[in-house]
């Protein structure tokens with residue numbers, strides 16, 4: 001933890017301002033090359049504290065960089081965890097204002113809602129499925145605050161893992177009788193198929209991403225609470241979008257999620 005609390009607060013303010021004013025900034029490891037994993041989560045925590053202090057509420061937990069396709073696209077090999085807030089929520093079929101964002105990309109994700117809290121360490125696919133109330137299809141709109149969407153592991157963690165907007169849609173389904181590994185995902189942009197995936201693209205089973213989040217929180221003495229919504233991470237590479245684009249993602253057995261960018 002080479003950074004002092006003053007620098008952590010300063011970097012949190014800097015990155016949150018970049019988000020709120022939709023302005024790209026240099027990745028923070030350019031100026032702070034020694035920034036480590038704990039510093040990065042401390043900056044993210046401070047960003048989240050600032051939001052909660054202004055009345056924002058946590059809407060979802062997220063795991064990211066959980067598929068090979070995403071890891072390869074971003075050049076980062078380790079899953080990351082972040083928080084999504086109520087003001088980031090967009091209704092299924094709704095409009096997303098690109099003027100409020102820097103360089104958005106969309107990701108198709110299987111989301112979990114828990115009926116019981118999930119407390120690590122030692123969570124696995126079975127403990128996640130046992131604690132799951134239902135799964136829903138989701139699209140996350142990520143928007144790195146870093147120039148050219150280029151970052152390293154610690155700078156993306158500090159930037160609250162690029163959280164920006166999200167849409168939950170389709171059908172809520174009990175996991176009983178669903179094979180989340182073979183569940184197919186088709187992403188269409190302006191009617192054209194732009195990405196294909198199956199649930200197993202996410203760490204072999206999307207529940208593994210939820211287990212990893214629970215185990216990560218356990219190391220901080222925290223758990224995922226009952227009722228929480230958790231986005232398990234993009235199953236394919238993320239697709240850039242701009243004003244005028246329409247996105248529709250079809251999830252096998254879970255319906256569709258769609259949105260328009262204006």
Ligand code: OOG
Pocket residue numbers: 062063064065066067070074107140142143144156161162232233234
């Ligand atoms: C980091 C966030 C990745 C996912 O689902 O993989 C993420 C990024 O790629 O900007 O949310």
Ligand code: MG
Pocket residue numbers: 062063064107109140142231233234
């Ligand atoms: Mg994501």
